[in-house]
Amino acid sequence: MTFQTRTIVRMVVILAAILLALFLASRSYPQITGEIGEEIDIGLKAPDMSFFSADTINLKVNSSDDVFAAGSTVNVDTTSADHLVIAGGEVTVRNVAIEDLFAAGGELDLVSGTVADDIVVAGGEITVRKTFEIGGSAVIAGGEALIEAPVPVDLRAGAGTVYLNSRVGGDARLSGDKVTLGPEAVVGGDLLYRTENLVIESGAVVSGQRRAMPAEDHSAFESWGRGAGELFGKLLLAATLGFAVLVLTVAVAVPSLMRSSAGFIKSRPLQSVGIGTLIAIGTPVAIVLLFASVIGAPLAMLLIAICLAITPVAVAATAFFVGMESRKIATKAEAPPTGWGGRLLWPALGALVILLLGMIPFVGILVWLFALLFGLGAVASRGGRALAVSA
Template identity: 35%
Template sequence: MVTEKSIRMSHRAMSAALVLLLALFSLFATAAVGQHLRDGRNVVLEGDLTGVQFTGGETVLIKANIADDLFAAGRYVTLEDATAGNTYIAAFEVDQRSGAVGDLVAMAHTVIISGSVEDDLLSAARMIRIASSATIGGDARLAAENMDIGGKIAGNLRAAAKSVTISGEVAGTVDLLAQKIVIGPNAVINGDVTYRSEVEPEIAEGAKISGSVTKVESNLPEMRSIIGAIIGIVIGLLIGWVVAFLVLTAILAWAFVGYFSIAANRLVDRPWASLGIGIAILIVGAVLSLLLFISIVGIPLGVALFVAIGIVKLFGSVTVSACVGLYLRGLLRRSAPPPSTAGRTGWTVIGAVILGLVMLIPFVGVVITGLAVVAGAGAASVEAWRRLRLTTV
C-alpha cells in the first residue's frame, strides 16, 4: 500500500539525491579542468580565492572569501568569517561560526550553524544545532538524532529526528517526523505544522503558530507483511552477493597482486587526493553514461561506460580490502617477512570481510565504506593510468 508518508519520503530522498549529485558533478567538472587540490593534516584557507576550492585534512579552518563553490572534508571543519558559493562538507564536526555561504550540504556527527546560509540547507548528522544568530534563506531539510533549531528559516522546514526543539522562526511550513517534538515559547511558525509522532508535541505558552497543527498517521502495521517478504528476499540476495564478491576479490588479488599492493600504498599516502580523484571518475562517468543513454546512438557506449564504472568500483573495493588486510597483518605480525602472493590474497579477503562488517554499522557504516571504496577507486585508477603511460612511452 502506497501511503502519503511513503510518497513524501520518496520525494525527499529524490531531492536529497539530486542535490548531492549536482554537488559531486560540480566537483568533478572542477577536477577535470585541473583545479588545485589542497590536503594535509591541518589546513587553513585565507584571503580572496577564485575558482572552486577542494580541501581536506585532519582540521580545516576556512577564513577566506571564496568566489566559487567550496568542497571540504576532514575531522573538524570550521568556517569563520568565510564566504563561499555552494558549500559541501563531510566531517566529524562542522561549525559555521560566522560568514555566509550559498547552499550548504553538511554531513557529519555534529553540525552547528551560527552564520548565514543564503539559500537551502541540507544536513544529516547525529546532532544539528541552528543557533539563534543563524539565518537560512531558503528551505531546511534535516535528519539527525537530536535537533535544536533557533535562528530564522525563510522557507520551509522538513526534519526527521529522535528529538526536535524549535525555538526560532520559520516563515513557511513545518513537517516533522520525531519521537519528541518541543516548540518553545519564542518560536514563530507562519505556516502549518504537520507531524508524525506517537506523542503530542509540547507547545509552550507564547509560541506563535499561524497555521494548523496536524498529526499524520503512519499506517505502518498494514505494511509489515510486505516489508517481511522484502527483507527475506534481500537477505537471500545479500548472501549470494557476499559469497560471489569474496571469491571475485580473491581471484583479482591473486592475479594482480603487485598492482593492488601499490594502489593500497598510494591510498595510505594520499587519502584525500585519492578520494577526490575517485569521486571525479565515478560520478562524471555516471553522468556521461546517463547522457549517452538518452540518445539512441549512444546507448551501446553508455552501456560500456556503465560497466566500466562497475569495474572501477570493484577495483576500488579490492584496493581498500588489501589496505585493511595488510594493515591488520602488520599489527599482528610486526616482525614477519613480507607476505607471499597467497598470503597477500588471504589478507585481502580478510580485509574484504572487515569492510563488509563495517558496512553493517547502523547509519555510518555505509557512508564509511562508500567513501573508502571511492578513495580506493581513485588510487587504483591512478596506478592503472601510471602503468598505461609506461606501456605507451
C-alpha cells in the same frame, strides 16, 4: 632480469611518464584545490572544487564550486560556494553566501550568513540562529535542536528535544521526546508531530492543521524484511548461476588462457598475488589522477573499461585453477581433460567452491579478495602470451 619483470617495469615507467606529462600539461588549469594538515588557516579564492582536512580548520574561501572541509574543529567564516559540505566535532558557520549546506558535527552552530536553497544538518547539539538566513527547506536531525532562523518552505526536524521559535512558510514535521513551539513560532502550513510531549507556548501560531503522525509501523518493516530476504535469495541464486556460466564460458572460449593462468598461480603463487595486488591498488590511483588531470580522462575511461572486462575473467581464472587442482587430487590425472564433460565439470566445481566459501561471514570477503588478486596477477602475466597461442 626476466622478460616478465622487464615488461612490468616498462609498463610502470610508461604509466608514470604519462601521468607526469598529463599533470605538467594541466598545471595551468587546476581542477581541484586541496590542503591537508594538523591545523590550517585557509584564505583564498578557489574557482574550482576544494577539499580541506585537518584537526583544526579556519576556513575563508571564495569559490564558485563546491567546498568540502572535515576536521575536529571547523570554523567557517566569510565563505562563498555552491555547495558547502562540512563535518567535524565542533562546527561553526558565520557570514557565508552559499547555495546549499550539508553539515554534520557534535556541536553545530549556524550563526550567520545566507543559504539560497536548502540545508541538511545533523549533530549532537544543533543551533540555527536568527541571523542565519535560509532560502529553501531545512532538514535537521540530532540530539538537541534549537531553530530560531526562519524557514521559507518546509521544515523537517527530528531530535531528542526540538525547540522551534521562528517562522516556517510550509509544513513543519517535528518529532522527538519533547517538541516545543516557542512564542515566536509561526507555521504557515500544517504541523505534523510525533511526540508524547508537545508544548505550544503562548504566542505560537499554526495556520494549518495539527496532526499527530502515526507511530512507526513495525509490521511494515517486518514485511519489508521478508521481501528483502526473498529478493536477496533470488539475487544470490542468479549470482551463483551467473558466475558458473561465466567460468564455463571463459573456460570454453579461451582454454589456453585459463590453463596458462592456472599454471602460473600454481608455480608462482606469491608473484601472482603480488602482481594482482599492485594492479588492484595502482589502477584506481591512476584512474583518479588521470581524471584529475582532465586531459587524461579518456585514458581513465579506457582503464575503467579494461578493469570491468578483466575482473570477472580474473576470478574465473582462480575458479578454473581450484577446479583443476581438485581434479588432480580426485583422479590423480596430470594431463588436462580432453572431453567436454571434464572441461566443463571441473571448472564449474571450482566456481562452486569459491561461491560456497565466499558465503562464510568475514572469511568470505577474504576468499573473494584473494580469488581476484591471484587471478588478476595470473591473467595480467599470462594473458597476452596465452591469447597469442590461441590465435
